[in-house]
Amino acid sequence: MELEIRIRKNLKEFTLKADFVIHDGCTGLMGPSGSGKSMTLKCIAGIETPDEGRILLDGKSLFDSGKKINLPPQKRKIGYLFQGYALFPNMTVEENVQCGLKAKKMPKGQIKERVEEMLERFQIRELAKRYPRQLSGGQKQRTAIARLMAYEPEVILLDEPLSALDEELREELQQELSQMLADFQKPSILVSHDAEEVRRLCQKQYTIREGRIQPYADFPQKKGRL
Template structure:
């Protein structure tokens, strides 16, 4: 099966303009709060009507503004799990599940069989007489999922299903959900603002930024070779600076990019980045930046430059060193956007050993340091 979405919707000063296709498996929709992720799901489900566009599920048109087609939610066979699960508070678990069969023409005997199957499948048999207020967050989610599956959905949509749960419960429910998604088999849309969830759960991902969607790509490509600053930011990159490509990279030759905010020209590899004229930024992941002393830096000058240590932060499982390049741009724009500083993250052991070697054991020095960036780790971004 496949789901095709190409819609536009204007709400006040916000415009949703999204286009993507999702096949079997799990497609993530990744974006910051307010970027249009939930609105996209509601348009697909028929809860919100787009201003224009086309939605098609496995050859069946759900919405088409030109042909004036707009199927009712009950006719779409789309299962949407809301953030708050949307259970009826005055109904028991069994009664909530029965509502999932309303759109189906199911006899009493068959309905009872299916209810029992879902109670068993989602481990709810001892809770069927409980109301939502008497259930934990995880139990409420299982009831909501069971209700969705009773409606025989052709596509499953999950709107930040773990956002209301604590870390330990979130992890356990994630493992349960993965098993459920494997059994479902059809297209699943998984909305999240968490890159970690998307990486673990999804096969492909569509990044949304301020109402606009990017093409669907394999999840690993988002982390290994994002093409935009928005995508790199959502994938966890924390170092960005304005840049201009001076020489494009090819399959057998690195490129050169001038990084204005750092006052440095770096080499980079990867001919699969955005077109040269579209590049506006570079991005470098904190844990890919190496630290060097003066002697080592002199022996390896490519993509190595001197910085000043501003602050050393002892994090829970790592050490973060905030540095400012020696030739950093001092303009207000550079400072305000944090373009002229670099975050370096390393293990506590590596930092301790480095300080013993370079700073006589002082772990919070306010001195010069050289950083090195492998050309393969320089991301050129639009």
């Protein structure tokens, strides 16, 4: 599967120019705060609209300014894991996981089966009736990932998924994330400040500074942050 991003978006500080192509496997996008990392993901997901360009998924236009195509987020088949997880506070873990499936208008029996599968897979079955305020940081992340994967996306976008966790928990969940991405076998993009995290999780790496994206050819082997 191929995801092609060739877009321009005028921001207050600079113009974002994202021009790259990714295939199956995880691609890392590193850069300092305010460099355009999250905006790039939001444009791909359809949350933000580029000023010009195109985004293609296996040749299908998700966005094309010339052809006036701009599919809404729910029609792009893209899973987005926000930095703060964006769980619905008034919904239980179980309800959070199933909310995306209801939007797909799946039969009730099929929704229940899929939710049970995700609760089991991400080891949160015992948390099913809890609310986000009752969860630890790691439990919130597992719930958010379960919700994302339940939707069966064609592309996964991960925005600083481990940044809010302490170092010990980050190490544990990094391993789980690595396994999830390996099983996914479709395009995914991981945004992070942590070069070591990206090195462990991603097969290909890019850097972004003031909206300019380029391959990170001389990738560091020591732990650090950009």
